[in-house]
Amino acid sequence: MGVESGDRIAVALSGGKDSSALIYMLNKFFHDRRDLQFVAIAVDEGIKGFRKLTLDNAEKLTDKLNMKLFTYSFAHEFGFTLDDIVSRGFEQAPCTFCGVLRRRVIERKAKELGSTKVFTAHNLDDEVQTIMINYIRGDIERLRRLNMHRIDEFVPRIKPLRSIPEKEIAVYAYLVGLPLLTAHCPYAKLSFRFSVKRMLNEFEMRHPGTKYSLLRGYEHLMELLPPSTEHQRRLLTCERCGEASASKLCKVCEIIARMKMH
Numbered sequence: 001m002g003v004e005s006g007d008r009i010a011v012a013l014s015g016g017k018d019s020s021a022l023i024y025m026l027n028k029f030f031h032d033r034r035d036l037q038f039v040a041i042a043v044d045e046g047i048k049g050f051r052k053l054t055l056d057n058a059e060k061l062t063d064k065l066n067m068k069l070f071t072y073s074f075a076h077e078f079g080f081t082l083d084d085i086v087s088r089g090f091e092q093a094p095c096t097f098c099g100v101l102r103r104r105v106i107e108r109k110a111k112e113l114g115s116t117k118v119f120t121a122h123n124l125d126d127e128v129q130t131i132m133i134n135y136i137r138g139d140i141e142r143l144r145r146l147n148m149h150r151i152d153e154f155v156p157r158i159k160p161l162r163s164i165p166e167k168e169i170a171v172y173a174y175l176v177g178l179p180l181l182t183a184h185c186p187y188a189k190l191s192f193r194f195s196v197k198r199m200l201n202e203f204e205m206r207h208p209g210t211k212y213s214l215l216r217g218y219e220h221l222m223e224l225l226p227p228s229t230e231h232q233r234r235l236l237t238c239e240r241c242g243e244a245s246a247s248k249l250c251k252v253c254e255i256i257a258r259m260k261m262h
Contacts, residue, residue, distance in 0.1 A: 002158070003117075005035045010115035010155075012106050013040040013062070013069070015054030017173045017180055018121035020061055022161060024178060026119065027065045039113055043105050044073040045098055046081020053183050061178070070113065072105050078252075080259050086187065088259065094187040100251045104243070110155045122159045125166040128214040129196050136196070140225075147222045154244070163215065 003009070011026065013019045023040060030036055042058045044051055055071065062069040075081050078101060085097050110118045127146075134142045161169060174180055188194055203210040237243070238250035249257075 003030070003036065007116045008037040008039070008114055010106070010110040010113060010118045011038060011040050012118060012120045013042050013058045014121075015042065015056070015058035015061070015181070016121075017170050017178065018123055018161065018166070020057065020178045021169050021173045021176075022119065022121040023061065023065065023067070024173075024176060025160075027067065038067055039115070040067055040069045041106055041109055041113075041118075042069060042071040043102050044071060044075075045102065046074050046083050047185060047187070048083055050183055050185055053181060057179055057181060070109060072109055074101055074105070077101075077105055077108075078256060078259075082187070085255075085259065090258070093191040095191040095193060097255055098187075100255060104252045107154060108243075115155055118155050118157045120157060120159055121161055121169075123161045123164050123166045123169055124211050124215060125197070125200070127159070127162045128200060128211045128218075129193055131214055131218045132196050132200060133193060143218070144222065144225065147219070163212075165211065 009026075011019070011023050013023055023038075026038060030038070040058065040062050042055055044055060058071075059069060073081075082094055082098050082101075086094050090097070106118060130146060131143065134140075134146070170180060200211060200214075236245050236248060238245040238253055239248050240253040241250060243250055243252070245251075
C-alpha cells in the first residue's frame with residue numbers, strides 16, 4: 001500500500017530525527033502533487049523536561065515546510081499525563097501505557113482530520129525490536145498483527161522507513177540539516193524493549209546484517225503461517241468509548257479505569 005491520488009495523509013511527528021526525516025522526505029518528494037494533502041499530528045504525552053524539546057522542533061520544522069501541525073495531549077484527551085501514570089507506581093513499564101494511549105490519539109485525530117492514511121517513522125530497529133519482543137513472549141497473534149492492515153476498522157498505517165536502520169536515518173537527517181536532538185525519554189530504559197534493543201545492537205555489532213535477517217525471516221514466516229481465526233472475526237466495540245476493540249473493554253478504557261481507581 002502506498003500513496004494514491006486524493007490521499008490526505010497524516011504523519012505522526014514527534015520532532016525526533018526519524019519522524020523529522022520522514023516528513024522532510026515526504027515534502028521533498030510530493031510537494032508538487034496538488035492531488036495530495038499532508039498534515040502532521042504530534043502528541044504531548046506529558047513528560048516533563050523532555051517532550052517540550054521535541055514538540056518545539058516539530059513546530060519549527062512544519063513551519064519551515066509550510067505544513068499544518070495539530071498537537072494533542074494526554075492531559076486533554078484522557079485527563080492525565082504519562083508522568084501522572086508513572087507516579088501511581090504500576091508494575092508495568094510506562095512505555096506499555098504510553099504506546100496504547102498514543103496510538104489511540106493518533107488514530108482518533110487522523111479520523112477527525114479526514115485522513116485516508118497515517119504514516120509513521122518506525123525504522124528497521126523499531127521493527128526488529130517489536131518482532132523479537134513477540135518472539136520471546138511467544139505471541140504469535142501479535143506477530144500476525146504486525147503484518148496486517150485492518151482497513152475496515154482503522155485508518156491504514158504505512159511505515160516507509162521500516163527497512164532503514166536508525167543510524168542511516170540519523171546520517172540523512174544530519175546531511176540535510178535537520179537538528180539532531182540528543183534528549184531521550186527518561187522512561188525508555190525501564191522498558192523490556194530497551195533490553196531487547198541493547199541485545200540486538202550487540203548482535204548487529206558482532207554479526208552485521210542481523211537486523212535485516214530478522215526482518216526478512218519474519219516476513220517469510222508470515223507467508224507460511226495459516227490464516228488467523230482471530231482476525232477472520234470482526235473486532236468488537238468497546239462498551240465504554242465505542243472504539244473497535246478485541247474485548248468488551250478496550251485497552252485505553254482499561255487504563256483510564258485503573259487511573260480512576262488509584
